[in-house]
Amino acid sequence: MDNGNASAGTPRPVLEAxxxxxxxTRIAHEIVERAKGADDVLLLGIPTRGVFLxxxxxxxxxxxxxxPVPVGSLDITMYRDDLRLKPARALAHTEIPPExxxxxxxxxxxxxxxxxRTIRAALDALGDIGRPRAVQLxxxxxxxxxxxxxxxxxxxxxxxxSLRETVKVQLTEEDGRDxxxxxxxPADPGGER
Amino acid sequence: MKRHLISAGDLTRDDAVLILDTAExxxxxxxxxxxxxxxxxxxxxxxxxxxxSTRTRISFEAAAKRLSADVINFSAKGSSVSKGESxxxxxxxxxxxxxxxxxxxxxxxxxxHRLATSGWIGGSVVNAGDGTHEHPTQALLDAFTMxxxxxxxxxxxxxxxxxxxVGDILHSRxxxxxxxxxxxxxxxxxxxxxxxxxxxxxxxxxCEVSYALDPVLATSDAVMxxxxxxxxxxxxxxxxxxxYARRYGLDGERMARMPEHAVVMHPGPMxxxxxxxxxxxxxxxxxxxxxxxxxxxxxxxxxxLLLGGSEPAVxxxxxxxxxxxxxx
Numbered sequence: 371m372d373n374g375n376a377s378a379g380t381p382r383p384v385l386e387a388x389x390x391x392x393x394x395t396r397i398a399h400e401i402v403e404r405a406k407g408a409d410d411v412l413l414l415g416i417p418t419r420g421v422f423l424x425x426x427x428x429x430x431x432x433x434x435x436x437x438p439v440p441v442g443s444l445d446i447t448m449y450r451d452d453l454r455l456k457p458a459r460a461l462a463h464t465e466i467p468p469e470x471x472x473x474x475x476x477x478x479x480x481x482x483x484x485x486x487r488t489i490r491a492a493l494d495a496l497g498d499i500g501r502p503r504a505v506q507l508x509x510x511x512x513x514x515x516x517x518x519x520x521x522x523x524x525x526x527x528x529x530x531x532s533l534r535e536t537v538k539v540q541l542t543e544e545d546g547r548d549x550x551x552x553x554x555x556p557a558d559p560g561g562e563r
Numbered sequence: 564m565k566r567h568l569i570s571a572g573d574l575t576r577d578d579a580v581l582i583l584d585t586a587e588x589x590x591x592x593x594x595x596x597x598x599x600x601x602x603x604x605x606x607x608x609x610x611x612x613x614x615x616s617t618r619t620r621i622s623f624e625a626a627a628k629r630l631s632a633d634v635i636n637f638s639a640k641g642s643s644v645s646k647g648e649s650x651x652x653x654x655x656x657x658x659x660x661x662x663x664x665x666x667x668x669x670x671x672x673x674x675x676h677r678l679a680t681s682g683w684i685g686g687s688v689v690n691a692g693d694g695t696h697e698h699p700t701q702a703l704l705d706a707f708t709m710x711x712x713x714x715x716x717x718x719x720x721x722x723x724x725x726x727x728x729v730g731d732i733l734h735s736r737x738x739x740x741x742x743x744x745x746x747x748x749x750x751x752x753x754x755x756x757x758x759x760x761x762x763x764x765x766x767x768x769x770c771e772v773s774y775a776l777d778p779v780l781a782t783s784d785a786v787m788x789x790x791x792x793x794x795x796x797x798x799x800x801x802x803x804x805x806x807y808a809r810r811y812g813l814d815g816e817r818m819a820r821m822p823e824h825a826v827v828m829h830p831g832p833m834x835x836x837x838x839x840x841x842x843x844x845x846x847x848x849x850x851x852x853x854x855x856x857x858x859x860x861x862x863x864x865x866x867x868l869l870l871g872g873s874e875p876a877v878x879x880x881x882x883x884x885x886x887x888x889x890x891x
Contacts, residue, residue, distance in 0.1 A: 445588070448601070454873050456872050457872040458867060458869070458875055459872065460585065460876065464591060498597035499595055
C-alpha cells in the first residue's frame with residue numbers, strides 16, 4: 371500500500387470525490403443502457419477497493435432501476451500468475467450472492483486496470499464458480515500498459531500514464547477520503563498498481 | 564510463519580489467526596461446483612506415514628488435491644521401510660523426487676523435527692502427529708471449530724474461553740498441541756485425568772489440572788474428550804474400563820450440566836462407551852464430524868501459507884522468522 375510519494379514529489383490528484391461520484395453515476399447508467407434494464411446484472415468487486423466500488427455502483431443501479439441489485443466480492447489471490455514471486459499472501463473475502471452467477475450478466479468491478487493480469491485471474495476464478503450469461507468489466511481508472519488481450523466495458527477515466535508513474539485510488543471506506551492520485555514510482559518497481 | 568510446522572508452539576497468535584482466517588476462505592471452496600483451486604499446481608506434496616491413520620492422511624490428501632498439488636502417498640507398510648530403510652534414506656529418496664512438502668506421521672516423537680533440521684530435504688515439513696509429542700494441525704482444526712461455535716469467527720482468537728481436555732493426557736499429542744495453541748490464542752485450558760494419566764512436568768504447561776471431571780463441567784465452553792490410547796499403554800493406568808468410564812466418561816447426564824452453548828469435541832477415533840457414550844457422540848452438541856470437515860480447510864490453509872508463495876506467509880513479525888532452524 372505505498373503511495374509512491376516518499377522520494378519523488380507529491381502525487382497529483384486526477385480525480386476528486388465529486389468526480390468519482392459523477393463517474394460512477396455515469397457507469398451505472400451505461401450498465402442499465404447496455405444491459406437493457408439490468409434485471410439480471412450481478413456485480414462482483416475485486417478486493418479491496420473494487421468491492422467498495424461495486425457496492426456504490428449497486429446502490430446507484432438500485433436508484434435507477436428501483437430493483438435490488440445483487441453485489442458480492444471475488445478474491446483472485448489463489449488464481450494469480452505471480453504467486454511464486456512473493457511470499458504467500460493473506461486471502462481476501464469471496465462472497466457470491468445467494469442468487470449465484472449462473473445465467474447472469476456478471477459485471478466485474480475493479481479500481482485500476484493496468485496489466486490485465488488481475489482480470490485474467492478473475493475470469494478463471496469466476497469459471498470455477500459458475501457459468502454467467504456474459505461477463506463485463508467496469509473500472510474506475512484505465513491506466514493502459516496491457517500485457518494481455520483484455521479491455522474494460524465501462525471506464526471511469528482513461529488515464530495515459532508512463533510505467534514510472536503510480537496510480538493510487540483512495541476510497542472513504544478504506545482510506546478515509548475519495549480521490550485518485552498520480553505519483554512517481556520510487557526507485558524499485560515493486561507494486562503492481 | 565516458519566518454513567515448517569512441527570509444533571503448535573512455533574505459531575504466534577498472529578500466525579494462528581492467519582491460518583484460521585485463511586481456513587475460513589478455504590471452507591467456502593467446498594460449497595462451489597468446482598471444489599478445486601489452481602494455487603499449488605505443479606507442486607508435490609508427499610504424505611509420509613509411518614503409523615496407521617485414516618482421517619489425517621485422507622484429510623491431507625484431500626487438502627493438497629483441492630489446491631491442485633500432486634500427491635504421493637507413502638506408507639511404511641509395504642515400502643522399503645519394512646526392509647529396514649532409515650528415515651534418512653527415505654528422506655533422500657523423497658528429495659530426489661522433488662517433494663515441495665513432506666507431511667509426516669511417525670511413531671517416534673521428534674521424527675518430524677529431525678527431518679526438518681537435518682538438511683536432508685529442501686521442502687517444508689508438516690507434522691501430522693509424532694509419537695506422544697505433537698499434532699499441530701489437529702489443534703488448529705479444533706481451535707477453528709471452537710472459534711466458529713463460540714465466537715464471532717473471522718479475525719477472532721479464543722480469549723477468555725474455557726476449554727477442558729479430558730482423558731489420556733499422558734499419551735496424547737493432541738492434548739500437547741492443543742494446550743500450546745489454545746493458550747497462544749488466549750483460552751484457559753484445564754486438563755482432567757486420573758493422576759496416572761497426567762504427564763510428569765505438567766506444572767510447566769500453561770494450563771490447570773483437575774483429577775475430577777464434575778467440578779469443571781459447569782464452567783467449560785468446550786469439553787474435549789480424548790481417546791484412551793490402549794495401544795500405547797504398557798502398564799495398568801486405571802483399575803477397570805468401567806471405573807474409568809464412570810469417573811471420566813461423558814454421558815448425557817454430565818453433558819446436561821454443561822452450559823447451554825458449550826460443545827463436546829472429540830478428535831476421533833472414538834471409543835463409544837469408554838470416554839464418550841453414544842448418546843453424547845450422536846448429539847448435535849458433539850462436533851466430531853464437523854471437526855473432520857474443518858480439518859480439510861485447515862490443512863488447505865497450512866499448505867497454502869507454506870507453499871503458496873516464494874516463501875511462507877509473512878506475518879507481523881517477519882524478523883522472528885528463521886529459515887533454517889526450528890528450535891521446538
